[in-house]
Amino acid sequence: MRDLATEFEAERGRLLAVAYRMLGSRSEAEDAVQETWLRYAAALADPAARAEIRQLHAWLTTTCARICLDVLRSARVRREAYPGQWLPEPMVTPLDAGPRTDGFAPDPAERAVRADQVSTALLVVLERLTPEQRVAFVLHDVFAVPFTRIAEVLGTSDAAARQLASRARRAVNAPEAPRHTADAAEQRRVVAAFAAAAESGELAELVKVLAPDVMLIGDSGGHFPAARRPVVGADAVGRFILGLFGRAGRYGGLLRARPVLVDGVLGLHLETVHSDGRPLRLVSSFAVHEGRVAGVFNQLNPDKVGDLPPLDADDVWPLRW
Template identity: 35%
Template sequence: MTTGEHAERFTLLRPLLFTIAYEILGSATESDDVLQDSYLRWAEVDLAKVQDTKAYLARLVTRQALNAVRASARRREDYVGPWLPEPLLLDERDASADVVLAESVSMAMLVLLETLTPAERAVFVLREVFGFDYDDIAAAVGKSVGTVRQVAHRAREHVHARRRRFDPADAATTARIAEQFMAAAATGDMAGLLSLLAPDATWIADSGGKATAARRPVVGAEKVAAFLLDLFRIARRQPAIRIEMANCNNSPAVLAYRDDRLEGVYLIEITDKKISNCYAIRNPDKLAALTTPRRISRSAWSTEDTSRPARPLPRS
């Protein structure tokens, strides 16, 4: 087997492998590192002994992602202020056609997955999102099939109990609300903002202590609206600030630039036709990789792709 064949198989599956790593780690930067390390290991594999490339590489990437989670555990403990997943810039068409994929990379789901143990998170992602068999998952996480079944049940119940009761808004509704939100915030329309925010709307910011941001969540529609109007008022006074809209984690996102430097990403979560959460990522370390849209996937266009279709994520 040639190095070219190793590269060809890995490249074909890269969007899937990246998505697995990202959903386990919540970091695009760390996921890139995991894929690089995984490829170096893959390049040494005798392909004649590989019966299912997708399953083999998924196991390899999962193991490396779990190693990365353990290595970063201390950094998470010492983190200044709230910790949020690293935002993922997506192609507008990438996740929208796949409801399970779109929800699985949403900021809300990634924040929820942070409440699971690393093993529970890996098992949940591989089973509920990607539809892998228990045998493959057991090999990936280094546990027995029986244990993996128990972990999968526990993780599913945990997610089920903590997910919001309302379905995410459809694409047309999301676009309309995002447009109304920007118009109200830009013009200082308090009443307009309040009409868009859920009563318990929450603003949560991640700066890592490296940028100015609220250290504690802001809760309640009136408080969040006042906070937003202050931010936009400050931005209007600074001509160097430029605002763009983008799709991050399959949600509307405001990208704030100072000259050509990205200074913040603000994601808007919409449920039951109201803005339920605003996620602000200000830590410059988490913005560095937000340069070009990423490709994500739940499947591989390959004759070896024999895994069963994933079921819808558990709902409350």
């Protein structure tokens, strides 16, 4: 059994990366990988099933993808009943990603996901795809799985699998989809300018760092007031952001902030107090394209950010870079 576990553990990080991109949820990805392990152990106990495992890497990927496909199909029903807008569960890690003692040190799941970065912007676009399109796109375009094997996962033909991936690719590259193309240096410059403009309270200054078609999405899971539809356009998003920071000041709670990596991209971890006295934790991630903020994604659902360690007294606003 130890040998089986050793073989599986060597593949776990990659499987977590596959599952997270498909599901947009760390907890669901971990559950999918655990289910993959159970099926692997059961298959090796059955001589007939064991004979089907010719390439462990391929077999595990196919099995995990099938599990994720089932989850995605059931998730569509859950998401349709979700209160307000839905955003993926953020993978938050420190800027240096080095060993820390405050609970932010990346575990194997986080390292696996960040090894081949995927931005929140991409996960948001992937959420618009059908389960079959998402599986085909992630397996082929991200992990280079051949269409023959993808067709096996989807129970369709090679040609149909290619078509699904092609449609997904068009959606990902659509003009209206939020785009993130900035390297680390540009992300830092633009996000710092965004934070300074938000602190200034001047709409004109904030609009300068926002793309004309910038989109803001907020996920509170129904726990806090949040826009039920995306806010679109530099002026509308700018006013919303200034209102958000203004409310934080009026609530009387100390606004704390720390730059972090969110799904491998520069973002902000913020904490304040809501008007009803409840602590409010917010993780903001950004899409940065052509020197401006093209997307703002605010995750404030306590079910998705509640496990983050609290900020400390050194994490003050305005930000210290």
